[in-house]
Amino acid sequence: MSTAVVEKTAAASSPTAVALHYLRRYWALGLASAVVLVALSWAVLPGVFTxxxxxxxNQAQRLLPPSGEHWFGTDLLGRDLYSRVVYGARASLAGAFLAVAVAVVVGSALGALAGWFGGVVDHVVMRAVDVVLSIPSFLLAISVVVLYSAKTGTSGLVPAAIAVGLTASAKFARLIRSEVLKVRASNYVEAAVTSGSSTSAILRRHVIPNALGPTISLAAVEVGLAIIWIASLSFLGLGAQPPDPEWGLLVADGRKYIATRDWLTVYPALTIVAVVLSVNYLARHLRKRNEL
Incomplete structure (x- = not known):
């Protein structure tokens, strides 16, 4: 083998070459990961970025256009819009994660009960799930938040997140039920039942671990949807309340000036779009890997 071929082969197998090849092939995955990482960094350490x-x-700097001093401009009260977008990541992402957590816990519990016990329990739970799935999810979330606000006289990000989570729990209930039915028919579960293992032990040791893969994939998809729903509820005044920064609330604050000062709406809206598309892309990639 010639020296040139050896050098070419060595260069092609070097860590730098491998990294560059991977980035060229999976550039979209890298971009999506970077966007999600930035959003998470904003939520955890916002003071580092602004x-x-x-x-x-600051009334003296109200409604300034984007510039080197104020990257996203300023709002009606002279507040720096970029800093509000950065700090708003904490509320938006925390609300989305709380919503997905509620959906996973409630849906998994209902699905496990329906799949394991069957009979009347399965029938009642799944008919309730069918009813929830037959209603537009966002409309149901609005109804839950409105009922809660009417009863307590308060509204906020946490009630909105819980409402979104409860409406999304039906998807997890159906998924977990199907996984439980598969695992329940397996030989090792039958052996565990024959040996006298308790239901809780079987669910904890055999059923739940085998359902984690599909559940994680669905949860990743639901995070993107939850971000949109949380932002939409805040936009309607049913989520985060002023003056707290939250992406949907920022879009709502700027909509009155969209014809003359579009940066007030465009930058928060583009942030939502970028983060949601990135999360959805990563979720699809994760689902494909789990299917392999």
């Missing part, structure tokens, strides 16, 4: 206080009012 020096402005998102709640600080």
């Amino acid at each position: 020096a402005y206080d998102p709640l600080a009012v």
Whole structure:
């Protein structure tokens, strides 16, 4: 083998070459990962990315266009919009994660009960799930939040997230039920039942671990939807409340000036779109890997 061929083969197998080849092949995956990582960093350490206080009012700098000093411009009260978008990531992502957590816990519990016990329990739970799935999810979330607000006289991000989670739990209930039915018919579960293992032990040791893969894939997809729903509820005044920064609330605040000062709406809206598309892309990639 010639020296040139050896050098070419060595260069092609070097870590740098392998990394560059991977990035060229999976550039979309890298971009989506970067966007999600930035959004998570905003939520965890917002002060690292901006020096402005998102709640600080400065009437002398109200409605300034984007510039080197204020990257996203300023709002009606002179607050730096970029800092509000950065700090708003915490509320938006925390609300989405809380919603998905509620959906996973409630849906998994209902699905496990229906799949394991069967009979009347299965019939009642699945008919309730069918009813929930027959109603438009966002409309149901709005109804839950409105009923809660009417009863308590308060509204906020946490009730909105719980409402979104409860409406999404039906999907997890159906998924977990199907996984439980598969695992329940397996030989090792039958052996565990014959040996006298308790139901809770069988669910904990055999059923739940085998259902984790599909559940994680669905949960990743639901995070993107939850971000949209949380932002939409805040946009309607049913989620986060002023002056707290939240992406949907920022879009709502700027809609009155969209004809003349479009940056007030465009930048928060583009942030939502970028994060949701990135999360959905990563979720699809995760689902494909689980199917292999």
